[in-house]
Amino acid sequence: MSMDLSKISEKLISGDVEGLKQMTEETLQTDVNPGDILNQGLLPGMDTVGQRWKDGDMFMPEVLRCAKAMSGAMDILRPQLAEGDLGNAGTMIIGTVAGDLHDIGKDLAAMMFEGAGYQVINIGIDQPNENFVKAVKEHKPSLLGMSALLTTTMPRMGEVINSLKESGIRDQVAVIIGGAPVTEEFAEEIGADLYAPNAGSAVDIAKEHFEKKST
Amino acid sequence: MINNRTNYTIQESPHFEIFSEDQKEQIFNGMMRTLQYTGANVHHEGAREVFKKAGCKIDGIRVYFPPEVILKALSTVPPVTEVFPWDGDESKKIVVEKKRSYFGPGPTPPNFIDTETLERRPYLRKDASLVARVCDALPNMGYVQSLGSISDVTNGLADVYEFADMVRNTTTPIMSWSFTREGCRDIHRMGIAMAGGEEAFRARPNYIFYGEPISPLVSDFHAIDKCIYCAENRIPQVYSPCAIGGGTVPATHAGQLVVALSESMVGVIAAQLINPGTCVIIGGVQSILDMRFSIYSYGAPELSLLSAALTEVVHYCGLPMYSTSGCTDTKKMDVQSAMEASLSINAAMMSGANFVHDNGYTESGLTGDIFQTVMDDEIISMARVVERGVEVNEETMAVEQINNVGPGGHYLYEDHTMKWFRSHWMPSLMDRNSYESWEEQGRKTMKDRVLEKTRDLINNYEGPRDKVPGKADEEIKRILQEAEERIKKEEPKKQA
Ligand code: B12
Numbered sequence: 001m002s003m004d005l006s007k008i009s010e011k012l013i014s015g016d017v018e019g020l021k022q023m024t025e026e027t028l029q030t031d032v033n034p035g036d037i038l039n040q041g042l043l044p045g046m047d048t049v050g051q052r053w054k055d056g057d058m059f060m061p062e063v064l065r066c067a068k069a070m071s072g073a074m075d076i077l078r079p080q081l082a083e084g085d086l087g088n089a090g091t092m093i094i095g096t097v098a099g100d101l102h103d104i105g106k107d108l109a110a111m112m113f114e115g116a117g118y119q120v121i122n123i124g125i126d127q128p129n130e131n132f133v134k135a136v137k138e139h140k141p142s143l144l145g146m147s148a149l150l151t152t153t154m155p156r157m158g159e160v161i162n163s164l165k166e167s168g169i170r171d172q173v174a175v176i177i178g179g180a181p182v183t184e185e186f187a188e189e190i191g192a193d194l195y196a197p198n199a200g201s202a203v204d205i206a207k208e209h210f211e212k213k214s215t
Numbered sequence: 216m217i218n219n220r221t222n223y224t225i226q227e228s229p230h231f232e233i234f235s236e237d238q239k240e241q242i243f244n245g246m247m248r249t250l251q252y253t254g255a256n257v258h259h260e261g262a263r264e265v266f267k268k269a270g271c272k273i274d275g276i277r278v279y280f281p282p283e284v285i286l287k288a289l290s291t292v293p294p295v296t297e298v299f300p301w302d303g304d305e306s307k308k309i310v311v312e313k314k315r316s317y318f319g320p321g322p323t324p325p326n327f328i329d330t331e332t333l334e335r336r337p338y339l340r341k342d343a344s345l346v347a348r349v350c351d352a353l354p355n356m357g358y359v360q361s362l363g364s365i366s367d368v369t370n371g372l373a374d375v376y377e378f379a380d381m382v383r384n385t386t387t388p389i390m391s392w393s394f395t396r397e398g399c400r401d402i403h404r405m406g407i408a409m410a411g412g413e414e415a416f417r418a419r420p421n422y423i424f425y426g427e428p429i430s431p432l433v434s435d436f437h438a439i440d441k442c443i444y445c446a447e448n449r450i451p452q453v454y455s456p457c458a459i460g461g462g463t464v465p466a467t468h469a470g471q472l473v474v475a476l477s478e479s480m481v482g483v484i485a486a487q488l489i490n491p492g493t494c495v496i497i498g499g500v501q502s503i504l505d506m507r508f509s510i511y512s513y514g515a516p517e518l519s520l521l522s523a524a525l526t527e528v529v530h531y532c533g534l535p536m537y538s539t540s541g542c543t544d545t546k547k548m549d550v551q552s553a554m555e556a557s558l559s560i561n562a563a564m565m566s567g568a569n570f571v572h573d574n575g576y577t578e579s580g581l582t583g584d585i586f587q588t589v590m591d592d593e594i595i596s597m598a599r600v601v602e603r604g605v606e607v608n609e610e611t612m613a614v615e616q617i618n619n620v621g622p623g624g625h626y627l628y629e630d631h632t633m634k635w636f637r638s639h640w641m642p643s644l645m646d647r648n649s650y651e652s653w654e655e656q657g658r659k660t661m662k663d664r665v666l667e668k669t670r671d672l673i674n675n676y677e678g679p680r681d682k683v684p685g686k687a688d689e690e691i692k693r694i695l696q697e698a699e700e701r702i703k704k705e706e707p708k709k710q711a
Contacts, residue, residue, distance in 0.1 A: 108509060
């Protein structure tokens with residue numbers, strides 16, 4: 001039996017968190033390939049959401065609701081997926097650096113990555129350098145996100161990168177940084193892989209990075 | 216002339232009100248319900264002890280405030296507090312009480328618009344004295360903040376250097392900030408040095424301290440620790456959040472006011488418990504999260520509305536209000552910033568907020584622009600004209616003069632005109648030239664005139680640097696040196 005997976009996309013776009021979970025479960029009972037649910041249902045849905053947001057047809061709370069729906073569906077789907085189905089959207093660690101208590105921007109970024117299919121582990125605000133390193137060792141994420149809103153706490157991001165190097169795990173993870181005073185130049189200076197000026201573009205920037213890497 | 220009017224109501228200045236008494240009471244009660252049933256997190260054991268002793272329920276870091284504790288705290292807030300310029304100039308004295316407004320710049324953006332190149336760059340130490348000096352000369356800046364956080368001094372000492380440099384370049388009272396209690400103490404020592412001793416400072420405090428709780432409903436260790444320090448030392452202080460509508464607080468304005476009021480109240484209660492009668496000013500930045508660009512909007516009309524609304528509720532509590540105006544989301548001073556600033560300055564003025572900050576903030580609070588401050592200064596003076604209202608009495612109604620001149624005459628020769636015309640507002644930046652003179656003088660735009668005026672002040676206005684007593688100057692240098700040593704000792708601790 002073939003299933004119209006665009007229904008899944010629509011459910012996602014409508015931001016119906018519970019409805020999408022149920023639909024994902026029901027679809028898994030049929031003979032549809034879990035990978036197809038992701039690639040022909042969920043991801044095209046999120047693409048539409050992303051596009052509408054860029055066009056100014058959708059707003060932050062709506063987008064976050066869709067991201068939450070996506071994340072709920074992914075929790076159900078993830079154990080069923082075959083290796084490779086997920087592409088590069090693996091695990092992400094994200095947190096705000098030591099001495100910094102700003103959390104809204106970091107949370108927005110976290111939710112956007114959840115929406116893109118990542119399993120996001122949000123370690124919170126005011127996180128000492130070693131907690132980032134520990135989390136990378138423990139969860140082996142493909143992406144490490146750091147947020148800093150203060151010029152005085154920005155240097156912590158470079159220190160974390162250095163600690164990753166010292167621990168010999170720098171190459172295992174792509175580092176993306178953000179926060180209002182952070183700039184592209186600063187990212188380059190401290191040796192971060194990626195910088196995003198806002199949460200919306202962050203997902204695209206990461207995607208592009210991984211696509212380039214895999215070719 | 217005998218005043219023979221009876222049962223006569225005087226209302227000279229415009230009457231601007233958002234809420235009825237009932238609505239204010241409702242928001243106030245919303246705060247009481249929130250603090251009683253939701254409570255707030257206080258990351259400070261000492262503060263929690265104080266709250267507990269006063270009758271608050273404590274559960275881990277959460278503190279629940281019963282109404283009687285809140286009401287008791289509000290019963291000891293001072294109705295009026297005075298802040299004095301260090302040189303004794305009475306004209307710059309600040310009286311913190313209802314219906315008196317003082318405007319000023321804002322604290323700590325990372326960037327500054329370079330006054331030569333007009334490009335954005337990191338805020339430098341030299342900018343702090345420049346901002347202080349320019350604001351010292353501006354007649355409508357009633358208090359001063361730095362418009363930046365210094366990037367070219369020892370990491371962790373931007374707060375202390377800023378105060379050291381500013382206080383010697385302006386006599387207008389400063390609103391300072393710090394990272395921790397230690398910075399707070401260094402600044403206080405400088406305040407004392409300028410006042411001429413601890414006793415003198417208590418009698419005539421010469422600066423105000425600014426600290427922030429974390430929206431929603433969190434007081435982090437340093438915020439409340441500094442609040443306690445200021446209370447102990449009777450330093451007038453601000454304790455106010457940046458509440459982000461739809462982000463850290465509800466998207467509905469009333470909900471935002473309830474949360475913003477609640478998180479500030481934690482500082483008011485702490486301060487009053489520690490030292491009843493100490494001055495605490497609340498309010499903060501009140502605006503919305505732009506749901507399209509995900510920025511905290513400093514130019515949104517909601518900022519004007521929310522700030523004025525909160526002013527009414529804060530005054531209802533008997534507290535002074537720290538409000539916001541003269542700021543913008545555009546990148547540097549331009550037409551958009553003039554539009555946004557005009558609206559917010561006028562609303563803040565009408566609302567009667569006590570301190571109105573962020574005049575000179577561009578890029579949604581990420582850049583300080585002294586040119587914007589100078590333009591705001593003019594807008595503030597215009598708004599004051601409207602606020603001053605219309606005086607009505609026999610002299611100002613001038614019925615006799617009207618009779619003298621009669622129909623068809625003119626008033627240019629009248630003594631009455633000679634006496635009164637100078638009360639009309641005189642622009643310092645607005646163009647009212649004829650086309651010809653405007654052309655002759657180089658077709659200057661507002662931007663040209665603002666640049667000219669600002670640079671003229673920068674180059675030619677000396678400020679009070681030479682008036683700083685030698686002893687105080689020495690003391691400040693010593694405090695800076697000691698602060699450097701303190702940081703050296705703290706650094707290894709942090710690494711460990
Ligand atoms: C709200 C706010 C606060 C609130 C935070 C509440 C909370 N729950 O987070 C409170 C009041 C607690 C606060 C405190 C302080 N703040 Co503050 N704060 C702000 C403010 C006004 C808005 C920040 C915000 O939430 N914006 C909205 C969100 C959505 O945007 P965002 O954080 O920039 O995030 C976006 C992007 O940057 C990006 N992003 C962010 N993180 C990440 C991470 C990754 C991996 C990626 C990919 C992307 C990304 O995506 C997000 C969405 O698009 C800014 C001014 C500003 N315009 O930024 C000042 C600001 C950052 N604060 C500042 C200061 C100075 C402080 C204090 C030191 C003040 C004081 N004296 O106590 C304290 C410091 C406390 C601490 N130790 O951290 C300064 C920083 C100056 C400097 N030189 O660095 C600023 C610029 C204000 C100013 N003009 O002075 N602040």
